[in-house]
Amino acid sequence: MPNTRNTITASNIHSLIASNQFGTYFGVRQKVLDNVWAQLTHPQGNSVAYISMEIGADPDVYNPIKQRLIDLEHTSTMDNRLKAFINKLFHGPEKIPNYSGGLGVLAGDTLKSFADCKIPVVAISLLYRQGYFSQIVDSKIGQISQAVTWEPESTHGLYQLHDPGRPGQPLQIDVPFYNGGNEPIVIKANVWMKMEINHSLNFFIPEILLDFSLPETPxxxxxxxxxxxxxxxxxxxxxxxxxxGSGINRALRKLGFTANTYHLNEQHGVIAILQLIVEELEKLLGRTELCEATDQEIMQAADIVAHKTIYTIHTPVKAGHDRFEKALYAGISHKSCQRLLNLLARDEECPHTYNFTTLAMTVNKAANSVSRLHRDVTHKQFPQFADKISAITNGVHHLTWISEARGEVFNHFPALHNWQHDPGVFAKLPSMAKDLKFRNYLNIAWKKDTDILFKFINAMLLQHRDQKFETWIDPPNFFSSFIDRNSRLNPQVFTIGFARRFSTYKRADLIFDNLDTLCDIVVSNNWPINFIFAGKAHPADEPGKSVIKLILDYQKELHQKSNGLANLIFIPNYDMKIAKMMVAGVHAWLNNPKRPLEASGTSGMKAAMNGVPNISIMDGWWVEGYHDGLTGWKFGQEGSVNEANLSENPETLLYSEDSASFYQLLPTILKEFYQSPNNSAFLDKAVMNLLLNIPIFNTHRMAAEYLAKYELHLPDEQAQEMQRFQSLYNSNA
Known part of the structure; x- marks a missing residue:
């Protein structure tokens, strides 16, 4: 979806090279680089440090530079430096595997909207040379984890920064640690930067990535x-x-960045906040030996740091909150660190551990959940902090997740001409909701995206069939055993998509709890159905991996009991590119966690961005996005939040109750798909998703709500625009 106002030609492409004391970069003009750097190094610290353990922003999914350079790959007038940049763009690695799932992709989407809205933010994370993991799926074994290998040095938009004081040497930070025997050592990290460049190429967010994987690292x-x-x-x-956590402040200062607001995207980097408290204590006490500091003095310093800290909590699930044994920390930290943790990171459930979520909850001026229901859950889980926990419902970056085919439709209609800049324009759709031309164009785009998805799936199934004879891997799909050139998965069949991390509370296998009932619905009405599943389980999550194996095991039985009308497909090695195809190409998006354990569920928002209706438990964002059935369907248990329904015990996961509710709903959905004329019922829901959900569940609106917490000083025109985005929705109502 190129922006023709900023088309790059052979005559002006050289202007997209910019330099400063740390390196030379491709994609923005010199004045843009200078402007961003000036804002981030401003003496008054009018900027934000956004801290996240993972950031998902794969260049093969969203790349505003590449969109404008398609015709310039072989331009002969380029000098060698420019040719090297272009070669990386077109031939370098297309993925940056620094994310595992929703948390990281949410971080990437957030930073893209910060860039689009020109909010002065620097992001900090780690660079993982083995990424998360590559998933191989074998029908007899299940998930097999394999280390990722990638080349940061060859990746477009990713730069190893240079030390201006040591020509030719990488920029490094020295981070003091303890070696496990309580002996001080220093660990070095190289500093990398990924540029998250905005849609107009006139602003970017630097993502600072710390690489500790050096040969000398013990x-x-x-x-x-x-x-x-x-x-x-x-x-x-x-x-x-x-x-x-320990690298954040050192990296910021090495680069001269002066951010005076810290935003913790989950609690993983909270040690950075602990370091700020240490610095405030040193100012208060006038000494560096802090073990004798009183509780009152520590809390005074913590209060100062809290006034510059925002904390976003992303999950009510216990596994998502870091706890560490005090005995372990005694070997890897200074006594003054332990002194602070003893006071600020107390774990009421287990006095022998430090609770980093408690630390993050304690030291901030504002904490937020990621949906309204999640706010209520978080109040239950952390009643002592309830007065400062509000809701800022997650969003997704609409420019990343709206398909090219849908984008072309939106470009065609004058009422939506500004949709790329302002997702709020979709609120104007009431005048177009019954426009036959718009509905027809939207339907054609939907079919085009479905064809793209099925072309990918059928090619994958053929490849899996061939792998059975060429490798040791048993194909992960039963359908591969009989697919041929004349027998393919049919894109005209009603198709449900499900893709996310495989964890037991997400209940990926819920709708297959009673295959006889499911197949009876399909066979008795002669309504064929496809289920397209994807997702990874953490390599150490054995119950999650067992759910993947169950999905594989259901395939043959489902196909046979339904007389071939129902097919279940699993796509291995789920990533952002597969996600984008799925959320645009399926006919409905499924989400069935145990309520209320799903804090948000952004994959459903991505489907809604394309008009795809959701079929979901009333959990996470869907409580806000359901709109009394105008945008999709609901099923399963509802009710108030209490300790009982927060249980993650397998015996409390409500399989029989919620699957029965799904089976009761499914005939209605299938009837609407197969019997409504001209796909009218589904198009009604598609249009209402565009009208009601795009203006709400986008990261521009979310960024505006965070901006109100940051209290940055912006130019009047920019501040007014952000207020307009904020007015689209009040998450905390």
């Missing part, structure tokens, strides 16, 4: 640095969190 630090969420031991997990 074990177990090197192991902890290589792979996101490495959980081979509590020590490795603790060190990874320490690397992130």
């Amino acid at each position: 074990e177990p630090f090197r192991t902890a640095a290589k792979q996101l969420y490495n959980a081979e031991s509590s020590m490795v997990k603790a060190l990874q969190r320490r690397m992130l």
Whole structure:
């Protein structure tokens, strides 16, 4: 979806090279680089440091530079430096595997909207040379985890920064640690930067990535640095969190960045806040020995730091909150650090551990959940902090997730001409809701996206069939055993999509709880159906991996009991590119966690961005996005939030109750798909998703709500625009 106002030609492409003391970059003009750097180094600290353990922003899914350079790959007038940049753009790695799922992709979408809205933000994370993991799926074994190998050095938009004081040398930070025997050591990290460039190429967000995977890094630090969420031991997990938190302030200062607001995207980097408290204590006490500081003095320093800290909590699930044994921390931290943790990170449930969520909840001026229902859940879980926990409902970056085919439709209609800049324009759709031309164009685009998805799936199934004879892998799809050139998965069949992390509370196998009932619905009405599933389980999550195996095991039985009318497909190695095809190409999006354990559920928002209706439990964002059935369907248990329904015990996951509710609903959905003339019932819901959900569940609106917490000083025109985005929705109502 190119922006023709900023088309790059052979005559002006050289202007997209810019330099400063840390390196040379491609994609923005010099004045843009200088402007962003000036804002982030402003003496008054009028900027934000956004801290996230993972950031998902794969260049093969959204790349505003590449969209404008398609015809310039072979331009002969380029000098060697420019040719090198272009070569990376078109031939370098297309993925930056620094994310595992929703949290990281949400971070990436947030930063893209910060860039579009020109909010002065610098993001900080780690660079993982083995990424998260690559997923192989075998029908007899299930998920097999394989290390990712990628080349940051060859990746477009990713730069290893240089030390201006040491020509030719990488920019490094020195981070003090303890080696496990309570002996002080110094660990070095190289500093990288990914530029998250906005749609207009006139602003960017620098993502600072710290690479601790250096040859001189000792074990177990090197192991902890290589792979996101490495959980081979509590020590490795603790060190990874320490690397992130301890490197943040040193990296910011090395670059001259002056951010006076810190935004914790989850609690993983909260050690950075602890370091700020130490600095305030040193100012208050006039000394560096802090072990003798009183509780009152520590709380006074913590209160100062709290006034510059925002904390977003993303999950009510216990596994999402970092807890570390005090005995472990005694070996890897200074006594003054332990003194602060003893006061600020108390774990009421287990006095022998430090609770980093408690630390993050304690030291902030504002904490927020990621949906209204999640706010209510968080109030129950942290009643002592309820007065400062509000809701800022998640969103998604509409420019990333709206398909090219849908975007072309929106470009065609004058009422939506500004949709790329302002997702609020979709609120104007009431005048177009019954426009036959608009509905027809939208329907054609939907079919085009479905064809794209099915072309990918059928090619994958053929490849899996061939792999059975060429590799040791048993194909992960039963359909591969009989697919041929004349027998393909049919895109005209009603298709439900489901893709997310496989964790037991998300209940990926819920709708297959009673295959006889499911197949009876399909066979008795002769209504064929496809189920397209994808997602990874954490390598250490054995119950989650067992759910993937169950999905694989259901395929043959489902196909046979339905007389071939129902087919279940699993797409291995789920990533952002697969996600974008799925959310645009299916006919409905499924989400069935145990309520109220799904804090948000942004994949459903991505489907809604394309007009695809959701079929969902009333949990997370869907409580706000359902609109009394105008945008999709609901099923399953509802009711108030209490301790009983917060249980993650397998015996309390309500399989029989919620699956029965789904089976009761499914005939209605299938009837609407197969019997409504001209697909009218589904198009009604598609249009209402565009009208009601795009203006709400976008990261521009979300960024505006965060901006109100940041209290930055922006130019009047920019501040007014952000107020307009904020007026689209009040998450905390």
